[in-house]
Amino acid sequence: MTGLFDLLVHPALWLSLALALLYAALFHAWQGRTLAGLGWFALASLAGFAAGQLAGAALHFPALGQVQIVAGTLGAASALTLVRARLHKA
Known part of the structure; x- marks a missing residue:
């Protein structure tokens, strides 16, 4: 149970969610x-x-603590662009 609690209060998780x-x-x-x-x-x-x-962690990109800011941002931007294209088609 403490493992789950440690994950939920980890600053890297909250930074990733916020970004x-x-x-x-x-x-x-x-x-x-x-x-x-x-x-x-x-x-x-x-x-x-x-x-x-x-992907950033697997490829050993530079990170801010445990958060892959650049790789995460690129992933989010790619996903947002794909969803926007899909929503505009419908």
Whole structure:
């Protein structure tokens, strides 16, 4: 149980979540149309940041503590762009 608690209070997790959600909010302010779009952007940004985090860690990119800022940002931006293209097609 303490392992889960340690994960939930880890600063790297909160920094990653904050950055991903900030990216989603900024992207929605720039490109968004609906409140549902904000939800899709938030999910895409979280998933993209997580994928970038994993890729950056696997490739040993420089990090801020344990957070792969550059790789996570690139992952979030890619995911946001893909979701935007999909939402604009529909």
